Amino acid sequence: xxxxxVLETVAIADCALEVEGSDLADLFATAARALAELMxxxxxxxxxxxxxxxxxxxxxxxxxxxxxxxxxxxxxxDGAAFPDIEVEIECGTPWRLRARLVGGPxxxxxxxxxxxPKAVTFHLFRVEPWAGGWRARVVIDT
Amino acid sequence: xxxxxxxxxxxxxxxxxxxxxxxxxxxxxxxALLAGMDAGVFxxxxxxxxxxxxxxxxxxxxxxxxxxxxxxGGVAAFGAEDGVIxxxxxxxxxxxxxxxxxxxxxxxxxRPRLPELVDALFAAVPxxxxxxxxxxxxxxxxxxxxxxxxxxxxxxxxxxxxxLDATEGGGCLPGADPAHVSARALARGREQLGTLxxxxxxxxxQVVPPDGIHDAVVARAFGIETAGQVLVMLHCGSRGFxxxxxxxxxxxxxxxxxxxxxxxxxxxLACAPFRSPEGQAYFAAMTAAANTAFANRQVIxxxxxxxxxxxxxxxxxxxxxxxxxxxCHNTAKxxxxxxxxxxxxxxxxxxxxxxxxxxxxxxVPAAYRHLGQPVIIGGSMETGSALLVxxxxxxxxxxxxxxxxxxxxxxxxxxxxxxxxxxxxxxMERRGIVIRAASKSGVAEEAGFAYKDLAAVVDVLHRLDIxxxxxxxxxxxxxxx
Numbered sequence: 089x090x091x092x093x094v095l096e097t098v099a100i101a102d103c104a105l106e107v108e109g110s111d112l113a114d115l116f117a118t119a120a121r122a123l124a125e126l127m128x129x130x131x132x133x134x135x136x137x138x139x140x141x142x143x144x145x146x147x148x149x150x151x152x153x154x155x156x157x158x159x160x161x162x163x164x165x166d167g168a169a170f171p172d173i174e175v176e177i178e179c180g181t182p183w184r185l186r187a188r189l190v191g192g193p194x195x196x197x198x199x200x201x202x203x204x205p206k207a208v209t210f211h212l213f214r215v216e217p218w219a220g221g222w223r224a225r226v227v228i229d230t
Numbered sequence: 231x232x233x234x235x236x237x238x239x240x241x242x243x244x245x246x247x248x249x250x251x252x253x254x255x256x257x258x259x260x261x262a263l264l265a266g267m268d269a270g271v272f273x274x275x276x277x278x279x280x281x282x283x284x285x286x287x288x289x290x291x292x293x294x295x296x297x298x299x300x301x302x303g304g305v306a307a308f309g310a311e312d313g314v315i316x317x318x319x320x321x322x323x324x325x326x327x328x329x330x331x332x333x334x335x336x337x338x339x340x341r342p343r344l345p346e347l348v349d350a351l352f353a354a355v356p357x358x359x360x361x362x363x364x365x366x367x368x369x370x371x372x373x374x375x376x377x378x379x380x381x382x383x384x385x386x387x388x389x390x391x392x393x394l395d396a397t398e399g400g401g402c403l404p405g406a407d408p409a410h411v412s413a414r415a416l417a418r419g420r421e422q423l424g425t426l427x428x429x430x431x432x433x434x435x436q437v438v439p440p441d442g443i444h445d446a447v448v449a450r451a452f453g454i455e456t457a458g459q460v461l462v463m464l465h466c467g468s469r470g471f472x473x474x475x476x477x478x479x480x481x482x483x484x485x486x487x488x489x490x491x492x493x494x495x496x497x498x499l500a501c502a503p504f505r506s507p508e509g510q511a512y513f514a515a516m517t518a519a520a521n522t523a524f525a526n527r528q529v530i531x532x533x534x535x536x537x538x539x540x541x542x543x544x545x546x547x548x549x550x551x552x553x554x555x556x557x558c559h560n561t562a563k564x565x566x567x568x569x570x571x572x573x574x575x576x577x578x579x580x581x582x583x584x585x586x587x588x589x590x591x592x593x594v595p596a597a598y599r600h601l602g603q604p605v606i607i608g609g610s611m612e613t614g615s616a617l618l619v620x621x622x623x624x625x626x627x628x629x630x631x632x633x634x635x636x637x638x639x640x641x642x643x644x645x646x647x648x649x650x651x652x653x654x655x656x657x658m659e660r661r662g663i664v665i666r667a668a669s670k671s672g673v674a675e676e677a678g679f680a681y682k683d684l685a686a687v688v689d690v691l692h693r694l695d696i697x698x699x700x701x702x703x704x705x706x707x708x709x710x711x
Binding site: 096099163164167193206 | 268270295296297298299302318321322323356358359360361362414417418419422427428429430469470473474476477480481484496497498500638639640641642643644647668669670671672675711
């Protein structure tokens, strides 16, 4: 199970995250969980919606950028957040992601809302192997 | 990083301070505000000074703080023929901006019905993450919104014709082209017209405090006559539509700039020559997003008028609910400025900065042309806001630009550690500010202590003469996302 930390003194109007995973799939799933927890208290949101996501990108860092951007877009187009995530990553040319998301609607129910992330930025952005696993730093515009 | 005092409240970082700087960086601040600026401001404003085609200097306003790409409060002008355009110099919330409406109501008339009014506003203007507006538009209708901006709203009964005269650019920037907008952007934004968002966005009922009128002549031109008069201010932008336009083109420019031999210090400053196909496509899409932001604020204005008419049992026109002005914060606009005695067409990026055109400048409404454009400076939800007026000096000093708010002093995470949203809301109610919010943690993030002293920021703007103090405003009702 990966972990993440909010970097409190970085990009103060936004939300800077440091994310670690035991492998790439764990890194991507942990980052997605962090993003969902930025939007809503995950305990309070229903698990009534499922989505499948498939993505391709020319590099692992762009796949990570596109993955979080996809989740932010779903927040608006579907009005939903997805705290439960299973991810598979396939290394190659291109890099591929397949994910299964479970979550629920943000509005009209008991969900305890937090913030409304706007976009993934490239500011201080990095995705790299680290200590036998992977880590990423990403600033989310909130 | 070495900062050299150039004049009162003007500090310069010379090009020798960082490899690749093409022009100096200039920070506008008092000594105290400069000392309080985080390291990100200095790093980011000097990164901006390295971008191709930059003219004069990279600027940061006194509300500046660490952002992404440009600092918040960043202003830079690039030659239209030899310069670049960068999504990181505009922000994802394209044309995030502010508008303020006057009323003929006084605090004494509003105060007894304030909870009812704030509840009704909160019900009428959807807030918070995942919110959708009351309009259901087809793709074709939304494309019309992109092209027409606030004009589309007025044409469909969501505004008064004179609202357009009181909106920067008439509420519609030229050059918008829906063909350069992705289906994903459309899917994100089509149902969000009339929604507030979250973060630092708000809709506020404000009052002119007893000592709040600083320039009675200009205040009168704005329709503000006396202390106790009630105004309504709102702050929001282009919602998910603009956020996706920014995302799409940041991703495109990240790859495309290599073909143009452009290297940037921060990947978020990814850019393309303004006249390149990529640069022109982004300008057309960004302008479309800017126009939807005007439309968003116009639809919210319509809802405010409906609610106030209902709560006070009078026609909104009888309540004098006229728009004083609407300003953009996050844009790149093609403007003509005089640089070293020569008129040049420039792509002026303002990120968390406000246009501050002076008397006689183009695009200042006829009612204000002899005075300069109204400038709206949004403060924190606890402490208040301010109205200023644009100046001729700003045209020469800052490409006709000024600050946009108080500016943060601490991160959202730090603010949440210092106060709980619920207790802050109760405290505000005790101090006479009625507040409704979709997110209690979001309220904690926006606590007054997380922002600079607005009066200190406004004082710098006034001393610099890049905008002049007109009216101070105090909040009495607030809705947030």
